[in-house]
Amino acid sequence: MENSNSILAVKNLTKIYGQEPNKVVALDHVDLDLAAGEIVMLMGPSGSGKTTLLQLLGGLEPPTEGKIKVRDGEWQEFYREPEVSHYRRDMIGFVFQFFNLISALTAEENIALPLILAGQPKKKITTLTEEMLHLVGLSERSKHRPRELSGGQQQRVAIARALIHNPAILLADEPTGNLDSRNSIDILELFLNMRDKLGQSILIVTHDPYVATYGDRVVLFRDGRIVDEYSADQIVGENRSERSLYIMERLQSISNEPRSK
Numbered sequence: 001m002e003n004s005n006s007i008l009a010v011k012n013l014t015k016i017y018g019q020e021p022n023k024v025v026a027l028d029h030v031d032l033d034l035a036a037g038e039i040v041m042l043m044g045p046s047g048s049g050k051t052t053l054l055q056l057l058g059g060l061e062p063p064t065e066g067k068i069k070v071r072d073g074e075w076q077e078f079y080r081e082p083e084v085s086h087y088r089r090d091m092i093g094f095v096f097q098f099f100n101l102i103s104a105l106t107a108e109e110n111i112a113l114p115l116i117l118a119g120q121p122k123k124k125i126t127t128l129t130e131e132m133l134h135l136v137g138l139s140e141r142s143k144h145r146p147r148e149l150s151g152g153q154q155q156r157v158a159i160a161r162a163l164i165h166n167p168a169i170l171l172a173d174e175p176t177g178n179l180d181s182r183n184s185i186d187i188l189e190l191f192l193n194m195r196d197k198l199g200q201s202i203l204i205v206t207h208d209p210y211v212a213t214y215g216d217r218v219v220l221f222r223d224g225r226i227v228d229e230y231s232a233d234q235i236v237g238e239n240r241s242e243r244s245l246y247i248m249e250r251l252q253s254i255s256n257e258p259r260s261k
C-alpha cells in the first residue's frame with residue numbers, strides 16, 4: 001500500500017522474457033512498497049524473479065508491464081531514454097556480489113567515479129568522497145587498489161560508491177554472497193548504519209536466512225510472485241539463529257507448495 005512515507009512504489013510489475021513456446025514469466029504482476037529508511041530482504045527459490053525485480057527497479061531492463069514510482073516522482077513506465085538514464089543516475093545505487101570495482105583505480109577513485117562521470121565540481125567530489133570513506137571506515141585505505149583490499153573492504157568501497165550520489169534506494173544483489181561470515185556481518189552492520197545515519201532505504205536479495213534477519217521485512221518470492229512476507233516482529237525467535245531457522249522453514253514451505261500454474 002502506498003503511504004506518505006513511501007520511497008518506492010511498484011504496481012503490477014511484470015517481466016516476460018522470450019516468446020511462445022520459450023516464454024518465461026520472470027515477474028508476474030508484482031506490487032511492492034518500500035518505506036523511507038526501510039531495509040527489505042527479498043528471498044525465494046532460484047529462478048523466482050528476485051534479480052529480475054532488481055534489474056527492473058534499477059532501470060537496467062524494461063518491464064513488459066507495470067509501473068514504478070520513486071520518491072515524490074511521477075509513475076514511470078520505463079524504458080525511455082534519457083529518462084531512464086537520469087533515473088538510474090539520480091535514484092539508484094547498486095551493489096553486487098562480486099563488488100565490480102575498477103581494478104586500476106584506488107578506493108577513493110572508485111568511490112568518486114559516479115560524481116566524476118556526472119561532472120560535479122572537484123571540491124564537492126573531494127569532500128563527499130572523504131565523507132563516504134569515513135562512513136564506511138576506510139579513510140586509512142583511500143589510496144589502495146581493489147587487489148590490496150580484503151573482500152569485505154572491497155564491498156565497503158562498492159557500497160560507498162553506490163551511495164555517494166545520495167540515491168533514493170540502494171539495491172543489493174547477494175551483497176554478502178562472496179564473503180565469509182565475519183565479513184558478511186560487518187557488511188550487514190554497515191547497511192544498518194547507513195539506514196540509521198543516512199535514512200537509506202535498501203532492498204537486498206539474499207539466499208541466506210541469517211542475512212535476512214537484518215531486514216525490517218522479509219518478502220518471499222515464488223514463480224515471479226510475492227507469496228508471503230513478514231515484518232521483523234513477526235519473525236519468531238529469541239536471537240538471530242532462531243529467527244533464521246524460522247525464515248528457513250517459511251522458505252522451505254513455499255518451495256514445497258504445489259505450483260499454481
Ligand SMILES: Nc1ncnc2c1ncn2[C@@H]1O[C@H](COP(=O)(O)OP(=O)(O)OP(=O)(O)O)[C@@H](O)[C@H]1O
Binds near residue numbers: 025026
Ligand atoms: N535474460 C533472460 N532471458 C531469458 N530468461 C531469463 C533472463 N533473465 C532471467 N530469466 C529467467 O527469469 C526467471 C527469473 O530469473 P531471476 O534471475 O530473476 O531469478 P532469481 O530469483 O534471481 O534466481 P537466483 O536466486 O537463482 O539468482 C528464471 O526462470 C530465469 O531463467
